[in-house]
Amino acid sequence: TALCLSFQLERNDIKIQIMSGGNIMDEMLPEFIPTDSCSSVDESSDTSCSPFASRESSNSDLKSIGDNHVVVEKVTIETPKKPVSLKDRSKIPNSFYLSVSLILTAHLCGDIWSQHVVLNWVESMRNAGEITWNVLIHMQNLANDATRGKIENWVEFGQVCIFTGLVGSLLYVLFVAPLRAGFWTGSGSSKHKVHRYMGLAYLIQYFAAWTQYLANYESAKGSYLPHFIALNGVIQGYSAFFSFKVLPELEDPGYYSDKAVASRSFVHENIFFSMMAVFGSMYYNEEFRHNLKSHRAGQLVEAIFVFFPYILIRSWFPTTRFSNAGKGRMGRTKKNEIFYTIGTKMVKFFYLWAKYFLGFFVNFLVFLEAPTETQWKFLHGLYLLNLGTISIAIFLHTLRFKKVLPAKLTFSIYLLQIYATFSAIPLAYDMFVSQKLLCGLCFVGILLNLTRSRPLHGAWCCVAMYLLKFHGSSITW
Numbered sequence: 001t002a003l004c005l006s007f008q009l010e011r012n013d014i015k016i017q018i019m020s021g022g023n024i025m026d027e028m029l030p031e032f033i034p035t036d037s038c039s040s041v042d043e044s045s046d047t048s049c050s051p052f053a054s055r056e057s058s059n060s061d062l063k064s065i066g067d068n069h070v071v072v073e074k075v076t077i078e079t080p081k082k083p084v085s086l087k088d089r090s091k092i093p094n095s096f097y098l099s100v101s102l103i104l105t106a107h108l109c110g111d112i113w114s115q116h117v118v119l120n121w122v123e124s125m126r127n128a129g130e131i132t133w134n135v136l137i138h139m140q141n142l143a144n145d146a147t148r149g150k151i152e153n154w155v156e157f158g159q160v161c162i163f164t165g166l167v168g169s170l171l172y173v174l175f176v177a178p179l180r181a182g183f184w185t186g187s188g189s190s191k192h193k194v195h196r197y198m199g200l201a202y203l204i205q206y207f208a209a210w211t212q213y214l215a216n217y218e219s220a221k222g223s224y225l226p227h228f229i230a231l232n233g234v235i236q237g238y239s240a241f242f243s244f245k246v247l248p249e250l251e252d253p254g255y256y257s258d259k260a261v262a263s264r265s266f267v268h269e270n271i272f273f274s275m276m277a278v279f280g281s282m283y284y285n286e287e288f289r290h291n292l293k294s295h296r297a298g299q300l301v302e303a304i305f306v307f308f309p310y311i312l313i314r315s316w317f318p319t320t321r322f323s324n325a326g327k328g329r330m331g332r333t334k335k336n337e338i339f340y341t342i343g344t345k346m347v348k349f350f351y352l353w354a355k356y357f358l359g360f361f362v363n364f365l366v367f368l369e370a371p372t373e374t375q376w377k378f379l380h381g382l383y384l385l386n387l388g389t390i391s392i393a394i395f396l397h398t399l400r401f402k403k404v405l406p407a408k409l410t411f412s413i414y415l416l417q418i419y420a421t422f423s424a425i426p427l428a429y430d431m432f433v434s435q436k437l438l439c440g441l442c443f444v445g446i447l448l449n450l451t452r453s454r455p456l457h458g459a460w461c462c463v464a465m466y467l468l469k470f471h472g473s474s475i476t477w
Contacts (some may be wrong), residue, residue, distance in 0.1 A: 109298030
């Protein structure tokens, strides 16, 4: 009897059609080869027993079917990468040494290691705590007045209700839901303690920074609290990189999907943006910025981050591509494919906008000492918003991966968070209009970025540095 086997790869299943004597039998196998054992892997093969071994084709896997004639019509096979041992994964990457060197140099030049800075952080946290307490008392009084029918200003009451609902929802997502899931108090919280509790410290400080900014900007504009949050983000990034060595190192970032786990390369890559946030926390603080510019080493750090971050720093970190999003073995479910495809394109568009107009444009503007007092308030708020999109984005992915919150909800929150920057465009209209040439320079940068040519981008950076450093005061930007 002749057998004809037709293999069709469907997601993670293999559909096998067996035709014998005119009879057709379909059978769905859960996996091509079991990933938890090596029983179906040919002993003569040099393929190791790993989750990727199931993607290797082997004629010996078909021996159990019999010695009948077998015709394999089409099999799509992804060649696995060479397995990396946990010992190799424990090695300290060169990016770590670069990060420490740049941060320490910036700290020494910015005169950050002082008692004054620490006391400023303590005062900021205390101020945010007092504001929060006063707000809670005010809300309690409004609630009491509402129950007694003594509300005089219903517009204010409605605004307070809306604001309370929004803030309450965010607090539930970032604090209450993880707490109920045992992130910081459960039996599993004994593992990776540094990563867990530094993450909690990040969230508390971030909430405090926004509280102080919204209620007491005069104190917030000179606060060093954003710098401590940014440093916390870098520590979080490296603690995740070293703690979770078992994360797959794939070209698929793993973030833009509802099934895949974040790639270790994506976690490592995210540290670069945390580094940019650390520099921003210093550069947008008047005292830190002036101290940095007063040293030659500080001026070098300034030039690296303002003009050449994607040339001299970015190359030390891995790169994941948007085009590979969702293409991993455990990528997206079919019903959510369109949602994540559109979401990924939205993130890609935001990345281009943020890279040149929230990054280069703002840094160029500060380099020229051009922002007005009103614009500075806008920039400080914009910085806080961008600061949260870096580390909190990873936290949202963790909530999805741990099944604390639905996948589409966490990704939607991330999209709302990054696109909230576009709501600030009307406020920044005056800033953009008054800096037309600077906007044009950044727009040219976007066009060159679309070519994906590193030499062209490097040339653009050099031209930008030449124009701003040697002709910045003589050109009306």
